[in-house]
Amino acid sequence: MDHLKPRVSLLFLTDLTMATRAKLSLAIFLFFLLALISNLALGKLKETEVEEDPELVTCKHQCQQQRQYTESDKRTCLQQCDSMKQEREKQVEEETREKEEEHQEQHEEEEDENPYVFEEDKDFSTRVETEGGSIRVLKKFTEKSKLLQGIENFRLAILEARAHTFVSPRHFDSEVVLFNIKGRAVLGLVRESETEKITLEPGDMIHIPAGTPLYIVNRDENEKLLLAMLHIPVSTPGKFEEFFGPGGRDPESVLSAFSWNVLQAALQTPKGKLERLFNQQNEGSIFKISRERVRALAPTKKSSWWPFGGESKAQFNIFSKRPTFSNGYGRLTEVGPDDEKSWLQRLNLMLTFTNITQRSMSTIHYNSHATKIALVMDGRGHLQISCPHMSSRSHSKHDKSSPSYHRISADLKPGMVFVVPPGHPFVTIASNKENLLIICFEVNVRDNKKFTFAGKDNIVSSLDNVAKELAFNYPSEMVNGVFERKESLFFPFELPSEERGRRAVA
Numbered sequence: 001m002d003h004l005k006p007r008v009s010l011l012f013l014t015d016l017t018m019a020t021r022a023k024l025s026l027a028i029f030l031f032f033l034l035a036l037i038s039n040l041a042l043g044k045l046k047e048t049e050v051e052e053d054p055e056l057v058t059c060k061h062q063c064q065q066q067r068q069y070t071e072s073d074k075r076t077c078l079q080q081c082d083s084m085k086q087e088r089e090k091q092v093e094e095e096t097r098e099k100e101e102e103h104q105e106q107h108e109e110e111e112d113e114n115p116y117v118f119e120e121d122k123d124f125s126t127r128v129e130t131e132g133g134s135i136r137v138l139k140k141f142t143e144k145s146k147l148l149q150g151i152e153n154f155r156l157a158i159l160e161a162r163a164h165t166f167v168s169p170r171h172f173d174s175e176v177v178l179f180n181i182k183g184r185a186v187l188g189l190v191r192e193s194e195t196e197k198i199t200l201e202p203g204d205m206i207h208i209p210a211g212t213p214l215y216i217v218n219r220d221e222n223e224k225l226l227l228a229m230l231h232i233p234v235s236t237p238g239k240f241e242e243f244f245g246p247g248g249r250d251p252e253s254v255l256s257a258f259s260w261n262v263l264q265a266a267l268q269t270p271k272g273k274l275e276r277l278f279n280q281q282n283e284g285s286i287f288k289i290s291r292e293r294v295r296a297l298a299p300t301k302k303s304s305w306w307p308f309g310g311e312s313k314a315q316f317n318i319f320s321k322r323p324t325f326s327n328g329y330g331r332l333t334e335v336g337p338d339d340e341k342s343w344l345q346r347l348n349l350m351l352t353f354t355n356i357t358q359r360s361m362s363t364i365h366y367n368s369h370a371t372k373i374a375l376v377m378d379g380r381g382h383l384q385i386s387c388p389h390m391s392s393r394s395h396s397k398h399d400k401s402s403p404s405y406h407r408i409s410a411d412l413k414p415g416m417v418f419v420v421p422p423g424h425p426f427v428t429i430a431s432n433k434e435n436l437l438i439i440c441f442e443v444n445v446r447d448n449k450k451f452t453f454a455g456k457d458n459i460v461s462s463l464d465n466v467a468k469e470l471a472f473n474y475p476s477e478m479v480n481g482v483f484e485r486k487e488s489l490f491f492p493f494e495l496p497s498e499e500r501g502r503r504a505v506a
Contacts, residue, residue, distance in 0.1 A: 056085045114408055115145030116385055120415035124158070130284035133161035133218075133225075138417060140238050147389050148419060151371050151443055152238050155231040156417065159216070161185075161286055162224055164294055167216035168251050168285045174231040174240035175347060176208040179318075179439060181377055183225035186217040186297055197299030203319030205335075205351055207343040210234045213245060217289075217297045228375055230441045232347065248281030318353045318439075329360035330430075330490030336445060350442040356381065356430040361493040363455045364427045369448040372420040373441045381412045381436035385426040412436065425453060429493050456488040 063069070063077035118124075118138055128135040138156040141148035155174070161167055161183075169188075178187075185200040190213035198206065199219075208214060218225040231240045247253035255263060256278060260271045267274065316335060324334045333353045337345035344350065350370065356362060358379075390406035410418065412428070420426045422444075430436035442448070452458045460468065460483040465476035472479050485491070 053085060056081055059084065114410060115147050115390070116387075116408055116419045116421075117383070117410040118144065118417040118419075120417075123417070127157070128285055130286045131162075132165040132284065132286035132288050133159070133167070134286070135159050141419065142238070147421065150421065151373065151419070153233060154373065154441075154443060155233065155238065155240055156373065156375070156441075157229045157231060158415075159227040159229060160224060161216065161218040161227075162288065163218060163221050164288055164291065165218045165225075165286055166289045166293070166297075167218075168244060168281075168287075169213055169215040169246050170242045170244045170251075170285070171211050171213045172208075172231065172240055172242055173210060173235040174233040175210050176232075177230040177347070177349065177351070177441065178206050178208060179228045179230075179351075180204045181226040181228055181375075181439070183218060183223050184220045185225050185227070186219050186299060188215045188217075188297070190214070197297070198315060199299060201317065203317045203353075204315060205318055206315040207347070217294060219294050219298065221291065221294075228439070230373070244285065246281075248278050250282050251285040253278055318351060325489050327487065327490055328357065329487070329492055330354065330356040330362065332489060348444055348446050350445040350448070352440040352442060354428070354436075354438045354440070356428060356436040356438075356490065358430050358435050359432050359493055361429040361491055362427055363458075363489050363491065364425050364453040365450055365489075366425045367420070367422050367442070367448055367450060369422050370442040370445040371422055373443065374418050374420070374438050375440075376412050376414050376416045376418075377437040377439050378414055379412075379434045379436040380414075380431040382409065382429040382431075383412055383418055383426065384409045384429075385420060385424055387424055422448075452489070454483060455485055455491065458483055 059081035060078055063074050063081060066074070066077070069077065123139050123144065124136040125139065126134055127137050136158045138158075140152065141154065142152045159167070169190075180200045180202055182202055184202075187198045187200055187206065189196045189198065189208065200206070216225075216227070233240045235241075243254045244251040245254060247256075258266075260274065263269075263274055264271055269277075318333055318335055321333050321335060323331045325332045331354070334350060335344070335352075336350035337348070354362070356379075385408040386405045387408050388403045388405055390408065410416070412418070428436065428438065453460060461480060463471070468476045468479050
């Protein structure tokens, strides 16, 4: 029996341990249950405390303690307490919303330090790319900044085609203003019952009405063709599409969306022939063609759509136009609605070409109504724009009755696009080594006027002397001495002689 004692003791200890563990587990469970109940009660208490506004409690308590009040007076007092609480909550909500809106505006501004300048490698997306060329489309202006809502419906595309290539027939659901930046092309436009063929040289501009079928040929056997196309959508605001009529697998014909029964009935052609027809083309929408094909697509005198021959009335060359203004520092050529171009008037557009001589600058100026969409064609330079919308980025606190202005600047190079909204003064400067060439689509030009801050007839010099002295708090003769100069529009980009002498001594 003695040999069983250790085993009994062991069993006893085991039972004792299990019992202890059970009691301990129960104790822990009860502890956590109590803690949970306490937390819930505390949370409910806090919620009640949050719900019970101390000021509201005080207000209601004072209403109840007024011995001279009747029961009706007390009810009115309590209602006024509730109304005051609601007004205070409404005020807090409005202040919170204003802060959130201010934060959102600041965040949007900080998303892009420069809302008016578009880089060729960052802000363009490739819509078409083949061995023969490409079509790149600038992002919607409002995707860059909400400050550009005024031109939200305009889109800019750049077409590049290699030597001896064919750009397949298509039409757009947009009005198109086409500008030939570089190269020599043939443009085929389907007008009623025939095709009008137009030769394009650098500087040529032409309007293509929405829905007009067109094709393009690069007729040069060595040089690339580069075209800028400003689209004004007529279907979906801010969005345009291209529709290929003739085509196959690539580009796909728009007719492929119709059933075979519809196509057979419309074209009176068996399905087998239609399948062979729409299954042939697979070279893409821009592809190389032979020299013979290029010659066959060249226009002849007889093919001119206009009854008396010569240029289409929708076409002109801005390089051959007489400059609006020219001096030794730059040249400005403008073609607007007043130049008997009815389509410019209908589209409310002006087209301008600026050639700033190296080491020269434009005057500081602004448009009253027009928004400038500018494309740098050639050369390098610098841009500065004065903008009131971006001034909050400086986070400066000032006690003034006027806004602060933020300088938006960019170094310009070929392929860059910049936008100047109306009312915003700006200046463009050519580099020391090359001229700066800029082509501009100016939109909303009706009633537009240009105002300058320097040179002849600037707005400061034109201001009467009394108003001038009051505005600057400075003698008008001294102000005139600062702003007046003999040149107009374009000047040499150089510091005043006094400053040059000071820097030389330094």
